Amino acid sequence: MFSLDIEKALSMATDKNIFPVIDKVLEGKRLNMEDGVKLFESSDLLTVGILANYVTEKKNGKYAYFVINRQINPTNICALDCKFCAFATMDKNDPKAYEMNYDEIVSKAKYAVEQGASEVHIVGGLHPDWNFDVYLNMISILRKNFSDLHIKAFTAVEIDYFSKLANISYEEVLIKLKEAGLNSLPGGGAEIFSPRVRRVIAPTKIGWKKYLEIHKIAHRLGLHSTTTMLYGHVETYEERVDHMLKIREAQDETGGFTCFIPLAYQPENNDLNITEHTSGIDDLKTIAVSRLILDNLPHIKAYWVMIGEKIAQTALNFGADDMDGTVMEEKIAHFAGAKSPTQQQKERLIRLIKEAGKIPVERDTLYNHIKVYQ
Numbered sequence: 489m490f491s492l493d494i495e496k497a498l499s500m501a502t503d504k505n506i507f508p509v510i511d512k513v514l515e516g517k518r519l520n521m522e523d524g525v526k527l528f529e530s531s532d533l534l535t536v537g538i539l540a541n542y543v544t545e546k547k548n549g550k551y552a553y554f555v556i557n558r559q560i561n562p563t564n565i566c567a568l569d570c571k572f573c574a575f576a577t578m579d580k581n582d583p584k585a586y587e588m589n590y591d592e593i594v595s596k597a598k599y600a601v602e603q604g605a606s607e608v609h610i611v612g613g614l615h616p617d618w619n620f621d622v623y624l625n626m627i628s629i630l631r632k633n634f635s636d637l638h639i640k641a642f643t644a645v646e647i648d649y650f651s652k653l654a655n656i657s658y659e660e661v662l663i664k665l666k667e668a669g670l671n672s673l674p675g676g677g678a679e680i681f682s683p684r685v686r687r688v689i690a691p692t693k694i695g696w697k698k699y700l701e702i703h704k705i706a707h708r709l710g711l712h713s714t715t716t717m718l719y720g721h722v723e724t725y726e727e728r729v730d731h732m733l734k735i736r737e738a739q740d741e742t743g744g745f746t747c748f749i750p751l752a753y754q755p756e757n758n759d760l761n762i763t764e765h766t767s768g769i770d771d772l773k774t775i776a777v778s779r780l781i782l783d784n785l786p787h788i789k790a791y792w793v794m795i796g797e798k799i800a801q802t803a804l805n806f807g808a809d810d811m812d813g814t815v816m817e818e819k820i821a822h823f824a825g826a827k828s829p830t831q832q833q834k835e836r837l838i839r840l841i842k843e844a845g846k847i848p849v850e851r852d853t854l855y856n857h858i859k860v861y862q
């Protein structure tokens with residue numbers, strides 16, 4: 489019944505180039521580089537979306553997830569100089585430079601918990617004067633104050649920095665953080681894996697091998713993580729698909745990624761000479777193609793902060809099954825010109841999901857159901 493419906497829907501497909509890709513998806517076969525590029529190049533967005541939605545619903549039914557969470561960015565003073573980043577500054581005397589003390593961090597987490605948050609998401613600059621203990625104590629202090637809160641903190645880029653600061657291995661850094669109370673890693677810092685692109689947009693950041701190595705070590709230690717891709721700047725379609733294929737290969741090894749998050753490039757106040765926001769078509773296609781390529785990733789997130797709530801809502805029918813969450817205080821995208829609000833109310837997320845024809849589920853970080861809104 490279901491397959492007849494999907495075949496009927498796909499009988500309207502107009503782009504012959506993607507017919508073989510459609511067949512592969514319906515036969516449950518893995519897509520390759522050529523397939524991914526054909527999907528990106530296709531003008532038949534609706535067919536690509538129907539196909540991605542078919543895969544999403546096979547995996548997650550009609551459920552679409554959100555989380556009550558808060559982002560905390562302890563400092564924006566950073567030793568790296570990524571060209572796309574408008575949030576960080578290398579100069580401590582820059583008027584926008586800031587650093588939080590532990591009391592401020594705890595009070596932000598306290599407010600989040602009072603609002604019903606199950607997760608805090610902590611990332612920030614690589615502060616040149618903070619040693620590893622500053623970051624480690626941040627986690628233990630939060631854990632002492634909030635025994636049940638899920639602490640998702642520190643990207644692979646930060647883990648690499650801590651390992652250099654403390655002169656210990658990635659594994660030792662992660663074990664210490666886990667013992668202090670860390671629950672999982674966020675996916676930031678992936679950008680685009682292509683060394684060509686990294687040389688242009690993030691020349692001093694760790695490369696893709698270290699990024700994936702750190703995530704795989706975390707997975708082996710029992711820490712789940714998410715993973716991301718920054719798109720809409722100088723990368724090609726091939727480089728986007730290559731990025732996804734590398735993530736798929738790592739996931740085959742460990743199975744530890746919960747979710748893939750395409751992050752739409754925000755063009756303001758940075759040193760990259762690309763001033764255009766991504767288009768809605770590109771946002772939807774990127775979500776759909778990632779759903780189709782990443783057959784072993786359980787969830788695809790439409791991050792409303794970067795693509796706006798209207799496209800994020802629409803993306804729930806183009807392969808995404810998650811909207812992230814309330815966020816409460818977003819800085820990274822907003823320093824770079826994001827037009828979305830800096831936070832969402834839970835009721836609005838529920839409404840956006842229901843209007844998309846999906847069933848809203850409040851989840852925890854690991855996608856356990858907290859409440860289903862039938």
Ligand code: V47
Nearest residue numbers: 572573674675676677714716718751752753754824
């Ligand atoms: O690592 C920085 C990106 C990331 C810009 O793990 C930019 O669940 C667009 O990773 N335009 C941080 N993007 C955000 C992030 C994230 C967000 C939500 C959920 C999760 C998760 C992770 O933001 C950075 C970088 O890749 N970023 N500057 C910019 N101008």
